[in-house]
Amino acid sequence: MPAAPPFPKIELHVHLEATVRPETLLAIARRNDVALPADTVEGLREFYAYRDFAHFIQVWIATTKALRTADDYRRITVDYAAEAKRHGAVYVEAIFSPAEPVRRGGDWEEVFSGVTDGVQEARELHGVELRLTPDIPRSFTQEEGRATVEWSARFRERGVVAVGIGGLEAEYPPELWTDVFAEARAAGLGSVPHAGEVAGAASIRGALDALQADRLRHGFRAVEDPGLVRELAARGVVLDVCPVSNLRTGVVPALAEHPLRALVDAGVLCTLNTDDPELFDTDLTREHEAAAALRLPPRGFYEAGVAGALCDDATRARLAALGDTWDWDAGG
Numbered sequence: 001m002p003a004a005p006p007f008p009k010i011e012l013h014v015h016l017e018a019t020v021r022p023e024t025l026l027a028i029a030r031r032n033d034v035a036l037p038a039d040t041v042e043g044l045r046e047f048y049a050y051r052d053f054a055h056f057i058q059v060w061i062a063t064t065k066a067l068r069t070a071d072d073y074r075r076i077t078v079d080y081a082a083e084a085k086r087h088g089a090v091y092v093e094a095i096f097s098p099a100e101p102v103r104r105g106g107d108w109e110e111v112f113s114g115v116t117d118g119v120q121e122a123r124e125l126h127g128v129e130l131r132l133t134p135d136i137p138r139s140f141t142q143e144e145g146r147a148t149v150e151w152s153a154r155f156r157e158r159g160v161v162a163v164g165i166g167g168l169e170a171e172y173p174p175e176l177w178t179d180v181f182a183e184a185r186a187a188g189l190g191s192v193p194h195a196g197e198v199a200g201a202a203s204i205r206g207a208l209d210a211l212q213a214d215r216l217r218h219g220f221r222a223v224e225d226p227g228l229v230r231e232l233a234a235r236g237v238v239l240d241v242c243p244v245s246n247l248r249t250g251v252v253p254a255l256a257e258h259p260l261r262a263l264v265d266a267g268v269l270c271t272l273n274t275d276d277p278e279l280f281d282t283d284l285t286r287e288h289e290a291a292a293a294l295r296l297p298p299r300g301f302y303e304a305g306v307a308g309a310l311c312d313d314a315t316r317a318r319l320a321a322l323g324d325t326w327d328w329d330a331g332g
Contacts, residue, residue, distance in 0.1 A: 008323065010305025016073075017060065022041045075118070095134070095135050131161045131310060133190070149189065191211050192215050218246075237269070241271065244290060248282075264296055
């Protein structure tokens with residue numbers, strides 16, 4: 001008998017630059033005449049293996065330096081849609097950081113056109129709905145942030161739905177970006193900042209108050225403030241939780257100590273996400289296996305995804321209908 005299809009999943013937090021497989025990176029780098037730290041697939045796999053956060057940054061820089069053309073960005077977007085579908089994904093909100101290649105001499109139009117072309121192709125080839133939520137590196141300038149917002153607004157009709165900030169959370173608090181996110185709001189874009197991963201409850205509060213966050217990327221350190229947990233639950237703020245990422249980086253020492261169970265038990269809506277799947281050696285199936293080890297069934301994560309997705313009403317209705325009609329008790 002053929003294997004049962006995996007149960008449907010919604011992913012709201014994955015960095016496209018960290019989904020690039022070694023085989024793909026090697027091919028792209030050769031085409032673009034970019035030197036890599038290794039010149040074989042096996043060597044790149046060894047280079048990818050997570051050691052510490054400083055090494056993670058080295059891998060990230062090596063990967064992003066190789067991406068140059070619109071076709072590069074189209075390809076990695078479509079490739080991840082195929083990978084996510086293999087694990088049951090029906091809807092993905094993907095992150096990319098356009099200001100990084102532009103700072104190195106790249107072109108805004110090239111990056112945005114490539115990724116948004118990938119969104120359309122992913123729908124046509126794989127039946128996966130993608131939306132885009134570009135990130136602003138927190139250590140970049142306000143001007144680069146405003147440019148990210150401006151270009152994101154230009155591509156709203158092609159799948160860009162929100163902007164976020166990522167990077168050095170403890171060094172650059174959310175309040176520094178208040179004006180830029182106000183401009184994003186005025187342009188009709190949502191707010192999805194990273195907060196509550198490396199820094200604690202104060203970072204989450206800043207994201208909610210200063211940046212008017214629609215959803216929080218990570219956010220699990222809200223457990224340090226019971227009042228904040230109650231507020232998140234009451235307001236229906238969705239957290240994009242990435243258990244394997246948290247274990248790899250050491251911000252959570254062991255799966256049994258992950259706050260995910262406590263947050264769900266407190267009524268906080270949480271989704272499961274891969275964050276940087278190739279660099280953390282994870283996928284959507286493994287994330288759900290981690291949740292299952294905490295005795296958390298998948299349906300709640302799917303329903304939180306429906307609630308947190310920044311899609312149009314018709315897409316949300318389709319996603320909700322799929323969840324309502326799926327036989328969650330049958331497994332798969």
